[in-house]
Amino acid sequence: MKVEEPDLSLSYTYADYLKWDLPEMVELIRGKVYKMSPAPTSKHQRISTALMVSIGSFLKKKKCRLFAAPFDVRLPRKGKANEDIITVVQPDICVICDPTKIDMRGCLGAPDWVIEILSKHTSAKDLNEKFEVYEEAGVKEYWVVHPGEQTVLVYTLNDSGTYEGILKPYVRTDKVQPKTLPGLTIDLEEVFERPEPEDESNYVRI
Numbered sequence: 001m002k003v004e005e006p007d008l009s010l011s012y013t014y015a016d017y018l019k020w021d022l023p024e025m026v027e028l029i030r031g032k033v034y035k036m037s038p039a040p041t042s043k044h045q046r047i048s049t050a051l052m053v054s055i056g057s058f059l060k061k062k063k064c065r066l067f068a069a070p071f072d073v074r075l076p077r078k079g080k081a082n083e084d085i086i087t088v089v090q091p092d093i094c095v096i097c098d099p100t101k102i103d104m105r106g107c108l109g110a111p112d113w114v115i116e117i118l119s120k121h122t123s124a125k126d127l128n129e130k131f132e133v134y135e136e137a138g139v140k141e142y143w144v145v146h147p148g149e150q151t152v153l154v155y156t157l158n159d160s161g162t163y164e165g166i167l168k169p170y171v172r173t174d175k176v177q178p179k180t181l182p183g184l185t186i187d188l189e190e191v192f193e194r195p196e197p198e199d200e201s202n203y204v205r206i
Contacts, residue, residue, distance in 0.1 A: 006033045014074060014085035025070060029129045031086040037121035043147045044117050050191045051093055051115060051145075058184045064097040064112065072106030073114075075137040087133050092117045095180065110137040113180040117145045131155070135163050141180045150192040152176060 005022065006012060011031030020026070025036040040048070048068065056066050073094060075087040094111035096102055101109040114134055116126040126144060134142050135157070142163065144153040151169035156179050158164050170176050176186045 008033050011086070014088055017088055025090060027090055028086060028088040029125075029133055034125055034129075036090065037119045040117075040119065041147075044119060046193065047117055047145060047147055047191055048092055050193075051186070054186055054190065055093070055095065055181070055184065058181065059095070063099065064095050064181070065099070065102060066093070066095055067091075067107070068093050073111060074106065074108050075110060075133055076108065087137075089130060089133070091115065097180075110134070110139045112139070113141045113143070113178060114139050115143040115145060117147060119147075131163070135161070141178055143178075145191075147192075150188075152188065154178075 006016070006020065006026070012028060012033060013031065014028070017026075017028055027034045027036060052066065052068060059066055069090040069092055071090060071094070073089050073091055074085045075089065076085050091111065091114045093115040094107070095113040096107055097112045098109070101107050101111075116122070116130060118126055131142065131144075135155075138157065138161065140157050142155040144155075146152070146169070149169070150172040152174075153165060153169050154176065155163035155165045170188060172188050172192045174188050176188065178184055178186070
């Protein structure tokens with residue numbers, strides 16, 4: 001059943017989210033509704049595909065599972081029912097190594113590894129609100145990919161439950177080994193291919 005577009009000034013739960021049949025995808029972050037960006041650019045899609053191929057090839061015959069948006073990741077609060085969840089996000093790419101977190105509706109709980117590919121419409125959210133909820137939920141590793149700068153920021157969760165970042169972003173000529181998947185190496189030259197001009201005027205700088 002279609003419902004009226006949610007009021008962006010109000011707070012909602014996963015129970016509300018399930019009732020919506022909207023013309024565009026949205027995310028819930030701490031109860032607030034965030035509209036997803038329009039259709040991703042061809043550059044975004046190429047980067048996503050390259051990462052998916054590299055990670056997917058490595059994960060063959062391994063227990064971890066690879067998913068790409070659209071895929072609901074529900075990040076519950078301790079002691080709250082599923083319907084009372086107030087954060088439901090759509091990571092560009094995520095890896096989940098605990099099969100009990102995967103159900104027919106997506107993922108319930110923190111993925112082990114999340115990758116977000118920045119766009120002009122999502123860069124502020126990915127670097128702020130999503131950074132915070134991924135950290136709070138216990139996502140072990142968080143990558144932020146900047147298509148225009150051809151860089152990758154890597155954050156890993158430390159023993160105190162907070163993210164530690166690298167001193168400077170990885171660049172196109174680097175090879176990166178994610179801590180969550182020992183043995184995997186991501187060659188960023190294969191991810192970014194050749195440099196291309198892009199209007200970066202609305203990106204949040206990283």
